[in-house]
Amino acid sequence: MPAQSKIDMLEKINETIGASKGVFFIDYRGLTVKETEALRRDLRDAGASMKVYKNNLVDIAVKNAGLPDVSDKLKGTIAYVFYENDPVEAAKVIKKHSEALKKIEWVGAIADGQALDAEGAKAYAELASREELMAQLVYVMASPLTGIAQVCAGPARGLATALQAVVDQKNAA
Known part of the structure; x- marks a missing residue:
């Protein structure tokens, strides 16, 4: 026993x-x-x-x-x-x-x-620790979104640049 x-x-x-x-x-x-x-x-x-x-x-x-x-x-x-x-x-x-x-x-x-x-x-x-893995996941998920935002903003940025060039040209003349 x-x-x-x-x-x-x-x-x-x-x-x-x-x-x-x-x-x-x-x-x-x-x-x-x-x-x-x-x-x-x-x-x-x-x-x-x-x-x-x-x-x-x-x-x-x-x-x-x-x-x-x-x-x-x-x-x-x-x-x-x-x-x-x-x-x-x-x-x-x-x-x-x-x-x-x-x-x-x-x-x-x-x-x-x-x-x-x-x-x-x-x-x-x-x-990697849980926190490190979560940070990597957020980065991976945010990267395409950042790229999409930059692509979507591209035409507007181009238009703004063109309009600014026209304004600059008219002011110079």
Whole structure:
């Protein structure tokens, strides 16, 4: 019979997995308390949270949630970064800290219902954020409209230029 503390912890992990859209696995070995606090703060600002749980309990919770099997990735000192909305923002925070500190290693992820290896998880950090994609979409949608407006204004501009030339010619004479 498992201890009540482990049953309670498993319930907490189940709730966390249920409330999140996915999770990144990182090896956080060597981080100081200050570095860990800074990482957690930045992740919180990005709509994510970093938790440290027993790997075997996370494995059970992942299986209970019907998510892909990731038991081969859950070895050693793993921190779990659960994101609520945008995986790109959380991945960018992890990337920023891993490049600055040289202590964080990508292990894998569960994103969009798929198990990812370290390279697949790291690829999310290279994607454009939601805001950047929205700005690109607005630019792409506005470009043809700007062109159409310029084409429509062309004849009127030409007429105005011709009339101004006639006025200038009459004033010169």
